[in-house]
Amino acid sequence: MKPVIFAGPTIAAQDIRTVLDAEVLPPVAQGDVYRAARRRPPAIAIIDGYFEGVPSVWHKEILWAMEQGIPVFGSASMGALRAAELHDFGMIGVGAIFQSYLQGEIADDDEVAVLHCPAELGFVALSEPMVSVRATAKRAIAAQVLTPDAAALLTETAKSLHYKTRTWDEISARLLHEPGLAAFFAWLPDGKVDAKGDDARSMLDRMATFLASDARSDGTEAQRVERTLVWQGLVRRIEAEGQTGTAAPGAVLDELRLDPERYEATRDRAMLRSLALEDAARRGAHADRDTLRAVMDSHRRRNTLSRRDALLAWLDANDLDGQSYETLLTEAALLEDTRAARSPGLDAHILSELRWTGAYARLKHRAEAKARTIAEDTGPQASPDRLRLLVWFFETRLGRAVPDDPDTFARSLGLAGRDELIALIAREFRYNPDEGDTQSAGSRG
Template sequence: MTVVVFVGPTLSQKEVRACLDATILPPVRQGDVYRVARDKPDAIGIIDGFFEGVPSVWHKEILWAMEQGIPVFGSASMGALRAAELADFGMIGVGRIYEDYYSGTLQDDDEVAVLHSPAELGFQPLSAPMVSIRATVARAQSEGVLPPETAAAMLRASKNLHYQQRLWPEITAQMNGHPGVADFTSWLPEGAIDAKADDARAMLHAMAEHLAGDPPPMSDAERTEPTLMWKALRRRVDGGDPDADQAVVDELRLNPDLYARLRDRAVLALLSREDASRRNRDPERADLVRQMADHRARAGLVRRADLMGWLQDNDLSPEDYEMLLADAARIEGAVTARADDLDAQLLSELRRSGHYAKLRDRAASKANGGTSERRTGADRLRFVIWYFETRLDQEVPDDLESHAISLGLAGRDAFYDLIEAEFLYCHRDGGPNDAPA
């Protein structure tokens, strides 16, 4: 009998094997369930999974596994989330955390997210999950260690912390002066509850009991529609079509200038990815949403149907698109972090490319005709419209502040000053009307 369990920080391999004889794999990510389901195990258990940095396990691959007659269990962390979402399709959820997500008592992913060590160090948890904090505080209140007001304040303080910063010393330090905190700190080593571990063990025992009963294969699982996105996932996991990908890159090489630009951008993406990994600073959801809004505006993908058509034309799944946006966000973050050091390097690149002398002379000519007159808001709007619609032949960005910062400026006001000087320079009597090279 073959059983596969995806687990990381919630339980050690030793703890898993004490409950169930299983093949133990790292926290699940996109494609992993499909990959193991091809070998037809007798059951799959999902405890931990990745929330950030890599695409999360896809609902459709779990549905496909169940369609093959494989029972899929979920608990504690990512498993509880997916089980709550797919319970009506046959996924088997176990434990209080799963029940709270299924009922809607819990909704946020960060309730189960934790910071953990890398695989080489055994995915050791380095922060406390919010669900365990809630269970621990509830026990402390029921045992009279914490008064209700302090318990409520402690939960608010914990929830306001980023999940990576949820450590008991950090939490109790914020509660200094509240009644009962000193007693709680002394009580904590023996009284703390590991809610995720408790639910994970319950799931492993449920899997053992289920398999001991020699259950028949699942027969009523939802059929997985063979959409383009699903086919793309299976193609990637099954090996894809490397010859076709290589052929596209070879076509690119026939345009040396475009190849050089995209090669440099690709290298920057790889370096930014490595930098973010070292710093443990992957893009936040808000960064991805902003990148998507910028891309859709530039590409004219106004409607959702336009975006889905673009994904299909570019052989991308939504998860692939999210990775593309994450790369763009990481590049932007790396550029912003080094803004103070960029100007000197930009001057070097201008000299190397042969553009320096022309822009130097242009800047000097512009400075000689400068004005100190303060412009009105209407003037500024006229400059902005002229710059984007006439000079650049594009729409005015919705967020001029972000646009300014992306150019290495302090903000919107500095951008206004820049384009005002450009407008006046280009509209002098008999003045130049050349664009910067």
């Protein structure tokens, strides 16, 4: 077999094959190293990998590959990050970026992350990795086109940008009028450094030498991977991929496409989900462990997953394992954070959407009718029982349980809190009290 190399925006497949006769696969995601290792290649190398949107390659599957006697190399991007993390266990790291992670000079994922085109367009990078900005600044100092102070300003400005918008054009636009940087931007087109590409090429040379020498160990004993339930879930999911009758994600989407209206509605919600997560990333939002625990508890309650075996069955049915489930929970927490941050400015857009879909006129007519009914109602009115109003609205009208936290629910509707929610429900009850319990929640007299 040929060695397997996972690469994308850092280095093109044809450039890899000029150095090494290898099977080149797209950027690595969770499960990909396990899939490759099952075929027993002479070596596996990770250059590029997914950081968000798709679950990242799991440390345990790399350890499992090494347990099988397969040397695993890492460099440049995701490979450098994982190699630094697993260096003590025998993963072979190559290059300056790997060394920087290993020595703690850099730590963030965004140092190597880039925005890139899809596979159909060759994974072309659309932004600049922070490690290349740092390497370019260092070369510019050596070339005497940047002073150390100007280099510090350059790297601080680049680091302040989200990795998807970190481009030399954006950096230069922010620093164009800074004294001492004009010479640097004139020098940049010929002087900039491709730090990730340089490290990837170094790794390929190291692999070629390694494979030619038939070396198979650096003296580090492979560690046995614990076969935890989460690991077993990943293995079961991957082993099932080749079984007849097991639907792949693409087949699931094909089933959805047979219902065009549902597909379009789901696609639009997915687009909004993607934009909301990008917004959360730009704002630097994050989900701490307490928030994730609260989101998980809410999800398990809503889906009747209180028992552990029920949760494991749900994960299996949805092609998830523990890590990808946590990714899903993190996304849910970030979506809620974005919803809370954006809600105050959404009313005008919601009204535009109602007009576009044709629902505005019907809701306007109902609001006017409700206002007239309440204004004309001059009979005695009992003080509404807040709890009974909540029960009437949620259980009778919506067919669902009263939320544990009415304040949070109210804010999700763009209201200030529980009091505004109660007032909204009370007005609805007075407009059509026959739907509720007129003896306990109030009456029109």
